[in-house]
Amino acid sequence: MSFIILQQTLTMLLLMCVGVVLTRIGILNDTVSGALGKLLVSCIIPCVTIRSFMVPMAEGGLGLLGQSAVLGIASLAVAMAVSFAIFSRKAPEQDFAAAFSNAGFVGIPLVTATIGEEAVFYIAPMISFLNILQWTYGEWLLTGDSKKVQTKTVLLNPVLIATVIGIVIYVTQLPVPGVVSKSIEMLADTNTPLAMLVLGSYLAKVPLRSLVADARVWTCSAVRLVVVPLVMVLLIRISGIGTGEMVQALFIASAAPVGANVAIFAQQCDADYELSVRLVCLSTLLSVASVPAVCQLFSCIA
Numbered sequence: 001m002s003f004i005i006l007q008q009t010l011t012m013l014l015l016m017c018v019g020v021v022l023t024r025i026g027i028l029n030d031t032v033s034g035a036l037g038k039l040l041v042s043c044i045i046p047c048v049t050i051r052s053f054m055v056p057m058a059e060g061g062l063g064l065l066g067q068s069a070v071l072g073i074a075s076l077a078v079a080m081a082v083s084f085a086i087f088s089r090k091a092p093e094q095d096f097a098a099a100f101s102n103a104g105f106v107g108i109p110l111v112t113a114t115i116g117e118e119a120v121f122y123i124a125p126m127i128s129f130l131n132i133l134q135w136t137y138g139e140w141l142l143t144g145d146s147k148k149v150q151t152k153t154v155l156l157n158p159v160l161i162a163t164v165i166g167i168v169i170y171v172t173q174l175p176v177p178g179v180v181s182k183s184i185e186m187l188a189d190t191n192t193p194l195a196m197l198v199l200g201s202y203l204a205k206v207p208l209r210s211l212v213a214d215a216r217v218w219t220c221s222a223v224r225l226v227v228v229p230l231v232m233v234l235l236i237r238i239s240g241i242g243t244g245e246m247v248q249a250l251f252i253a254s255a256a257p258v259g260a261n262v263a264i265f266a267q268q269c270d271a272d273y274e275l276s277v278r279l280v281c282l283s284t285l286l287s288v289a290s291v292p293a294v295c296q297l298f299s300c301i302a
Helices: 002-024 031-051 061-086 094-098 103-114 117-143 149-154 158-172 178-188 191-204 206-215 215-239 245-254 261-268 275-299
Strands: none
Touching: 002 103, 002 191, 002 215, 031 103, 031 117, 031 158, 031 178, 031 191, 061 094, 061 117, 061 158, 061 215, 094 215, 094 261, 094 275, 103 117, 103 191, 103 245, 103 275, 117 158, 117 191, 117 245, 117 261, 149 261, 158 275, 191 206, 191 275, 215 245, 215 275, 245 275, 261 275
16 A cells, blocks of 8 residues: 555655646636636535546445544544644644645545545545535634634535535445446546646746745644654554455545645735745655555554
């Protein structure tokens, strides 16, 4: 599993480099990368989510769905608790960044490459809850104002809507016309390259010196990539949950680098946008080594 993840992370790094080059030569700019980011969140990742539910219901399928939802919430709670204990609201950008992994842009491709497309089914509820928490708890962290959290915005989140649609398809085993399912699959297949191009465009805008010279960025990356996964490994070991595909998928998604949304939210909430971009970029680069390493540890201990 670790070797497959290493191959996948190196592939994703190369795709990021393409994004860097395209940005440097002027093909990718703020307008284009912003539009691609919105496309990913509003269309591509929802298609990935729906596709994961378009499978025959296995024995105990509803139980597996419920269990994955509970474990997904538990993994998010662990990450949020660890992050808040270390940073609290004195460092809101780092707190947000360490709490929420890039489960959509990075986690989904890694889970797909390691376990298979069907395993996205296990992390879909987690990604939905992650989005809800970013729009509520995350926005509160950055603004300090709970009144800015809008229920309508949370409920109309595309990933949440896609999860509900996917669950309905899975539970009812509703037949999806071939043309529709093929279209969803083709859109879903663009997730990895588009996501990496967007991250590459972020990286191209960050001077290397500012990326490596900021202690705050290194500390936050260490918490997100090492501390949070290690705490999860210990909890899995103590609880004896097991090493099934569900736990593997959730662990990989939880070990992913800082979510790109921290930069988007920081910009919208008048927080430190430049710091947020550095958090995303450095943690993503370091994840090439950290994710295979912590997954190897997971396979040995869990």
